[in-house]
Structure formats: structure tokens, C-alpha cells
Amino acid sequence: MCGIVGILGQKPVAPLLVDALKRLEYRGYDSAGIATVQDGKLVRRRAKGKLRNLEAVLEDNPLGGMSGIGHTRWATHGAPTVENAHPHASDGVMVVHNGIIENFLELREEVRSAGVKLSTETDSEVVAHLISLEVKSGKAPQDAVAAVLGRLKGAFSLAILFADQDDLMIGARRGSPLAVGYGEGEMFLGSDAIALSPFTDRISYLEEGDWVVLARAGAQIFDENNTAVERLVQTSSVSSTMMDKGNYRHFMAKEIHEQPEVLGHAISQYLKFNEGKVALPEGNDFDFSKINRLVISACGTAYYAGLTAKYWFEKYARLPVDIDIASEFRYREMPLGEGDLALFISQSGETADTLASLRYCKEQGMTIGAVVNVPESTIARESDLVFPIFAGPEIGVASTKAFTCQLAVLASLAVLAGRQRGNLSEEQEKELVGALSELPAHAMQALKLEPEIEKLAPWMSKKHHALFLGRGTSFPLALEGALKLKELSYIHAEGYAAGELKHGPIALIDENMPVLVVAPFDGVYEKTVSNMQEVAARGGEIALFTDEKGAEAAGVAADQMIILPELPEIVAPLIYALPLQMLSYHTAVFMGTDVDQPRNLAKSVTVE
Structure with missing residues (x-):
């Protein structure tokens, strides 16, 4: 995740901006830059690599x-060069941007037709040009930004400066966080409170679709309908060494x-949006x-990500996949092929059983790949190939964003494998890349279901047991949904392949047994419906997660x-994970359990 900071200050802000960006380094980045209003003119400094290069x-x-x-930028559209580094400039406008502008190709052609000469490969630059064109047409800066925001598709947060406007800064967010900091005669913007902690502890978090007009006297916030709104200003206790919950309870x-946001960042590291291709991060050919x-091995939620990937690799690449739980894999002396690939999935990169399995495969002469959230971890260091998931720090013990980012990376790898092995055509690869590029937008749509899902919490909280069913890639989701409910609410839950219902679990069905069915309208939907009918005939309660056609x-x-929403097949497992996460979360909150630190669990299991 890249970082944004903005300051309307009382003294020169360049050193303050750099210091604030240092507190956002944990998000990861490959270039950095700052811009100021100096004597009425917009001036910027940028550098490739670490912040020390910008300081030089x-x-x-x-x-x-x-x-x-x-x-601080992670390269998405365009290589990590000085030219592609933020801030991006147009006549009288400077912009920094987190996220992905999904319709940038269309917008880029529009600004080109208006006579604008583009100077970068990024999607972000087009935002600066669009705003500049609106200002040139006679609009005030605030009205220009409002006109442009409504035309942007995707997930983003923005901070915008204008020439000859020393007391004006505009910020906006959609799917990517942005916080407003209130000082004494000063105002601030930041990707999170950590960046702003040295300047102020009075923080307001913009809500989805909000945008804000800052002056040193204060902030005026508007919602996605351009209606003026108020957002709670709260006292933050965050320091540069702490994570912050923001507006959230947990x-x-x-x-x-x-x-x-993190899905957008993850896929941007593996997909070439302009070309419709998958490309591995540098150094991982x-x-x-x-x-x-x-061979795939992992533990817990990461194992379910690997199990989903088995379906993808076998379907799209026709590549046989063996997968096992790491604690079993390490002891069963599996015969392995020298030179074949073994993938190990771990959020922390320190999971003891997974690390032991990795070392066993390495001894057998296999190529080792790590799908990890911490590139400096032991598993990453001992691997030949490292595939970071770019989820950012995950504090909650129950994995959420790390799981979906693992899936996003594994899906990208499966598409690449399919293309390299000749099972996917160039056109099929482009279609799948297009589907994956829409993940952030689909995730935002799924999050809008939260009020409906929260209403299920009282119903779920009264149950002592639950069954989760799914077929195909929905089977691992059923396992993951059951795990989340167990972890957070302590309700006993089991996940099954739907076709296995009649081979034992159907004996449990009665009016007290809820059956949660994960079933997008796909090629196996009718088979899953037959299992639902078996449940209904025995008085079981059914909760169905599907789309309009499925309903x-x-x-x-x-x-x-x-x-x-109706989703492409490769995308469905990632998006259906979100309502299952929200159901477990709200059930646990309703029951009063410790959501972030469930009993007996640790974030990273570093012992056997």
C-alpha cells in the first residue's frame, strides 16, 4: 500500500512531509516525491527508491x-521511475493518488483529444489533467474536483494542490483510506493516523465516497452526492509505532x-493492465x-487459499497440484520431483510447520516459492521465488485481507501458468486479467451488503452448531467460513463439499441446524440446489449466499x-469471502467475544 500525506502549515513543510512519509514506509513503496506551493507556483521533487534518495x-x-x-508509490501502471513517481502535474494542478483508476484508458484518450501531452505511463496522471481542464473551462478548484470525481471508476484516495492557492488542499477517498488531521491554524491529510501523529491527535476519518476541502481554518467535508456532511473528530492515541483502528471498533x-484497497495493490503488482497480461514481480522469473x-502446503486459512488455487491451476493451466496441511505434509514423506515447484503460503512467513515443510522440499531439490505478506520473513528468505501479497499489516488474529490477497496472487499465478503452458490463449489471458482487475470494485459492492449481513448476527448467535456447504472453489470457502465462525464466536461449525452431505453430515440436519450455502450461479449450481432441497426436506434452516440468477x-x-453481484468465475471466491467474514465478525460482536484476539489463538504460529 502506498502512502499519502498533505500539510497546510505555518512553516516550511518539505522536511515535515518527508518525516511523515517515513512513518508510512511500512506500507511498502518503490519511489517517493513531494510538491509544495512556493511563491504561488507548484514545485516538486521526486526520486526512485527509498526516501533517503528523495532526501538527497x-x-x-x-x-x-x-x-x-x-x-510513497508502489508501481502499478508504469515502472518505478522518477517520471512515474508522484506527485503528478498538469497546468496549475498537482495530484497524489493511491489506488487504481479503472477507466483510465478511456479518460487518457479524452485528455489527449483535448490537446494534452501525457508524460507518464500511470493512471494517476490523467486525474491531474482532467482537473486542470475543468479549471481552464472556468470552474473554481472545488467545482472542478467535484466534476472529475464523479467520472472516476475504481478505488482511490487523492490529495490535490493548486497554483496560487496557498491555503487550499482537496482530498477524496473511494475504497482507499484517508484521514483529516486538525491542528492550530494548520490542517493535514494522511493515509492513516500514523503519518499525522507528530502533528496532531485530532483526527477525522473520511467515509466511503467523501471528499474534503481544507484550509488552515478548518475542513469542509462532502459525501459522494456532494452534500456537506460532518464527520466525527476524535482523539487518536496512535504513535508511529502503533497501528490505528481508525473509525472502526475492531x-x-x-x-x-x-x-x-489492498486487493487493488496486490493485483497491480502481478497484472499489466494496459497489456492484459500477467507478469511476475522483478526477480521472480x-x-x-x-x-x-x-506442490502447495500451508496452515489454517492459508491452506484454504491454497486449496482454492488447486482448482485454478488444474483448470487454467492443466497443471497437477498436490496440496496438504503443512503439519501433515512434513511427516508423510511425500515423493517429490526434483525441479518441480513447491509453493508455501503464510501471512507471517514464520509458520513453523510450513517452514519445516519448505525445508523438506528444498532437500528434495524442488524450486521453492513463498506466498507471504512479510518479504523479510524466514520463509521468504529461504525461498527461491517470493510472491508478496501486499496486504499490509494485519493485526486481527483472524485473517481477512491477507486471505483475499493470497487468493488474488494465486489466481494471477494460475493465469500465468495457463498462458505459459499453452492452455490459455492470449485472448483468454486478457479476459481473465480484465476480470481480476475489477476485484476492488466488486469488493466495494460486497461491503455494501454489511447492513444486511449484520441483521443475521442475532439469528446466528443463537445457534450452537452450523454447516457450511459449497462446490468447486466454493468448497474451500465453506471451510473458511466455518473456520471464521469457530475462531470468532466459538460456535461449532464445519465446512463440507456439498456433494458429501448425504455421506454423513445429513444425519445432523434438523430444525436447529443452520446450513450456510455458498453458491454463485455457475456450472455446478444445480447440483448444489439439490443438496439444499435435501436440507429443506429435513427442516434445516438455510442461509444462501448467491447472486440474482442463483436466487x-x-x-x-x-x-x-x-x-x-454476478461475478466472473475466477473472481467469485475472493468476493464471496467478504460476506462470510462479515457474518462471523458481526456474530462475534453480538455475542461479546474478543474479536481481534480470540481465546487460545495467536497471529503467527511459530511453534509446532
């Missing part, structure tokens, strides 16, 4: 001005809602056509129903 640029070429914005809730088998074709009156 500033030492050689200092920057004045008491109003400024800063940014870290888990915050991390659930961060998924549009690998040819899936050279192997005969893929119409169900033929069974579900007691509870959550309708998700």
Missing part, C-alpha cells in the same frame, strides 16, 4: 513553501474494509511449462439470503 535530492535542491503534499472490521507438478433458480425458500 532535497539537500541538493531545497524546496520552500508552507503548503504541500507527499507520496482491527478486524478495519481490515475487512481495507480489502478494496519462472516458467510453469518446465514443471510437471505443483431466481433456487427453487428452495431459503430462510436467509444474501445476494451478491
